Amino acid sequence: MVNSVELIQDAAIILTVWYLYGRIKRNRAHRRYWVQPYLQTRSLNGSFVQNYWDLRKYEEKFFNYTRMSTTSFDYLLSKIRTGISGRDTNFRLCITPEEKLWVTLRYLASGCSFTELHFSHRIGLSTIRKIVEDVCTAIWDIMRAECFPELTTEAWLSIAEGFQQRANFPHVIGAIDGKHVRVYKPSLTGSLYYNYKHFFSILLVAICDSNYKFIFIDVGAYGKCSDSTVFQNSIFYKKLREFNLNIPKESNIPGVPNDLPYFFIGDEAFSISEHILRPYPGTNLNFTKRIFNYRLSRARRYIECAFGMLTHKWRIFQRPLDVNVNLAIKIIKACCLLHNFVRERHGVNFNEIVFNGDTEGMCEIPRARLLSGTRGSNARNNLADFFVNIDPLPWQNKYA
Structure with a gap:
């Protein structure tokens, strides 16, 4: 009796497969050419x-x-x-x-x-x-x-010198920010790629030097993620926390009482720490804090301009990427690398220096509470006094 039931079940499976195969074969378009004549x-x-x-x-x-x-x-x-x-x-x-x-x-x-x-x-x-x-x-x-070579201590010092000369901001070894690369909604992903700007995107978090070249990129996070969260989950941040990036030791800035570390600069989306500086939060700020925020913004514009150059030169970013997520990530990585490749070999065309059209500077602040590092806060206060009393720019008071 058991054998009869099994035989009936096997026969039903075979008939079902045969029926489905027949339907697929009938619905398949007839291929007329091995290679289309055109x-x-x-x-x-x-x-x-x-x-x-x-x-x-x-x-x-x-x-x-x-x-x-x-x-x-x-x-x-x-x-x-x-x-x-x-x-x-x-x-x-x-x-x-x-x-x-x-x-x-x-x-x-x-x-x-x-x-x-x-x-x-x-x-x-x-x-x-x-x-x-x-x-x-x-x-x-x-x-x-x-x-994207591994940076030595000498290379970090060279980057810091570039920011000092071009942006009048000492001890900066990179400007960090995130960019939402627009994509068509990936299938079966719900709202994972839907960002706070109300479109679907893949997040690109990058750090650049004063020559508008990327020194680190992280690509592939969901559009709904914040810049800070992606950065803190990156391999680069792990190396930063473990002191494996060859970053120079803290040193003295003339006029500043304490030695200051070298740091990356970001916007309000990033938490302040020993090696990351962000602006003073809020709008009710005194004169000194407003001057610091202006000087930080002036130095941080290099990452905005780098994103602007990237989208201006590689215009695939000026429309939604109509490919699957894996290919989109490969395209973004290749374009960032080609950006560095062309910059290294051809220099900077200043006609292409444009701010990112997506106003990436206005990034969201993550919902999680950001914990300020004591050393980072002290460094920020020391630099604020330095910009007002020791090394003021002739025009900076207009922006305070």
């Missing part, structure tokens, strides 16, 4: 064949198209060539590394869709998506050590 003309009419070699003759045009010079393009290609090279088969030739990098840089630089690239480059949609993912992955994996 795409077969890529070697003659594709954008790469028609434009690549011509644009190389005109450096300015090439730079506008790819956001880097021919020399930088060739150097980047030489580094990642092995990581993005395919293999020819008996059925078709693989897409060359040059064309893969060309397509990816155009996608990041113009903010166009995969469909636009599909028609202009005559490459299949799924193939373009795979190219962008592979190239972004290779750029991050291979170029990360070069564009």
Whole structure:
């Protein structure tokens, strides 16, 4: 009796699977071509064949198209060539590394869709998506050590000197802030990616130097998270707490009674501690505190400008990312790395220095109560007196 029941159940399962397979087979579109005829003309009419070699003759045009010079393009290609090279088969030739990098840089630089690239480059949609993912992955994996090097004590001191010269703020080794990168709502995520600005986003938390280069990024947190929470959960913060970042020891500033540590500067979203300074909270502030807040804001603008440059040059950030979360994270990381890559090789184009259009400076204050560090508060008070009595700027009183 048991065997009969089992046989009936097995037969029912087989019939169900067979029925479902038949439905899928009937509903599947009939594939008429191995390669669509329009795409077969890529070697003659594709954008790469028609434009690549011509644009190389005109450096300015090439730079506008790819956001880097021919020399930088060739150097980047030489580094990642092995990581993005395919293999020819008996059925078709693989897409060359040059064309893969060309397509990816155009996608990041113009903010166009995969469909636009599909028609202009005559490459299949799924193939373009795979190219962008592979190239972004290779750029991050291979170029990360070069564009985000481990900082030595001498490098931190050089960053501090840059902030002292350009922003008139001593002992600053980085400006920190967060940016919400707009995305389409990821499926099955509810409100996890819905931020306080009322759109869906992935959070990018970054630290930059006075040359607008990123020295640390953390990408991938839910849009609903606060900047401070993401930073405190990062590997960088863990190393900071464990004193594993080679940060210089505290030293004296002429006119300040006590030795002061080197610190990162942020907005109200970050808690004050030995190595992190934030503005004085509230609006009812005395003259000295208002001067300090102005000087801090003046130094912190470098991270705002860095975000502005990032979105101005890589215009993929000027629209919601229409890709899955994993690919979006790879795109953000690759763009931040390319930002550093271009800055290092071409310097700063001051026409591109713009404040972040999303007014990221007005970040939310986390709901959790922020505990102020005693040493950080003392350093802030000492610096406030220093800015008013020892090292005032001629124009600072206008902003107090």
